[in-house]
Amino acid sequence: MSFPQSGPGVPAPPALSPGLVAEWRASGRGVFALLELVDRLGPVARVSLGAVDAVLVRQPEAVHHVLALHPERYVKRSHRLAPLLGGGVLTASGEAWREQRRLLQRYFTGQGIRRYEQHLRDAAERAFTTWDLAARTGEVRDLAEDLRFYSLDVIWRCLTGRAVTYETYDELRAVDTVLSALPVVPRPGDAPPDLTAEVARIDAVVERVLDEVRASPSGSGLTRVLIDAYDTERLVRDEVATLVFAGHETTASTLAWLHLLLDAEPHWRDWALERGPAGVQALVAETLRLYPVAWLMPRHAVEDDVLAGYRVRAGDLVLTSPYFTHRDPLLWEEPDAFRPDRPHLAARHPAGHGAYYPFGLGPRACLGAQFALREAGVLLERLLPAFVPKLLERPGTAFDITVHPAGPVPGTLQRA
């Protein structure tokens, strides 16, 4: 598809009607009210997010244009997470990003992640043991915490060669405070929140990883690769922090959503188990359609362009959002329903790559996509046949930088 050339005849994206904007501002909920308005937005719309205007893009071709075809026109400019992740690969840009990505890429391809298989299985076994004990005693557990512990344990083992301790897990709760304090949409001119204490706590954990790995020169693990490859201590710190953050929050929330969705519609568990690993992957894929954890991907337009027939100006903030595209009724039948048997999850959607993109698109797409899918698969193939969680509460939805359950997910476990 080619877009019309920019020029005087090309219209600006339609703005929301003043009435809608007023209603939205009056609600005082900034970006969150978008969720209620999205059905009234076009494929590309100019929206006013309080202090910032943005172009919200949800049409698949336009999403593909921004993220995959023209990443040089729509750049990832640093970045809501920079206070936490410094110059790590998620927040880096330009040549520095290219080099870091090139180094890490080979450890995250389909072939590259095979080396982590034993770590995944060991972490899944640990999770199994915890739930098995809970099933026998009837203990109420916060299942979201257990799934999060698994996700951290996995990335920790890959980074250090060792299982994570409960103490480290607790210390890394500081990440939550950071995440909920950071703005969902960058607002130029806003003073960044003071996160010194939380970042210091996270730094102390990362420092311990580095000390441990340095103390065992023969030690395996990705951290050793980083220490050997990077020029500065600072960059090693930032990359370890990036992989710890990006590598566990996202998978943990996905697994929590999946359990919430299955609890509401338990027949999909049997459906998946009958189909084996492919059925389990379909559960994960449909969970990521409804709750694509990285739900908002901001880009900055560096030149004038035309998107789906509308003008975008250099300097515009452009928001692509898999959350909105994945729930677009023009693309998905019953978009809010959990239906892992949808044909367009297994095969490419007829509207193109931009119709389903929980891991992003283009050069900045998720480094850990295959890793995350394998990580979820190994755990679910171990737990789903063995346990049926019974949830006691269902939290709402929190739209921070990630979309995650807004509170604990308490439940008991029954043996299947």
Ligand code: HEM
């Ligand atoms: C279900 C789990 C996951 C989801 C939904 C997810 C989603 C995403 C998305 C959408 C992006 C692109 C953001 C953008 O374009 O602005 C991204 C980037 C990234 N992800 Fe993931 N991710 C997941 C798991 C992981 C894991 C397990 C790792 C590491 C082990 C990881 C590492 C990264 C990194 C390093 C980037 C930045 C890549 C770059 O800018 O070059 N992610 N992720």
